[in-house]
Amino acid sequence: MTPAVSKSLEFVSPAGRLWWLPAGGQGNGLDDRAWAPVLEISEQSVPRLLSALRDAAVPAYAAPAGRTASWLRGGSGLPAAWQLWVGASAYGRAEAALVAVMPSIMREAAGRHDRAWR
Secondary structure (H helix, E strand, O other): OOOOOOOHHHHOOOOOHHHHOOOOOOOOOOOOOOEEEEEEEEEEHHHHHHHHHHOOOOOOOEEEOOOOHHHOOOOOOOOOOEEEEEEHHHHHHHHHHHHHHHHHHHHHHHOOOOOOOO
């Protein structure tokens, strides 16, 4: 049996967005040491939400949702869903910012016959 090799966290990877969030996403330029998933949103809503969260000083990142979400949508014809994460240190501000901006995002999505979140 091969013994386990332990490494200090500083040698594994730096903490922050790219440490464990999926590649291929978009961030709002702010970073945090820990991230919390918030909701799945439509791809069209991503830029507006990232901007609103940046304005509220909330680190945010969105990336295409995984295969499970795609499988659950099946042949529904819904646009691709994206998972939104926020910096855990700003979770309370994120909630307040989302409550303020989601009604207008939902109205815009309805105008395109889409859903703002999944």
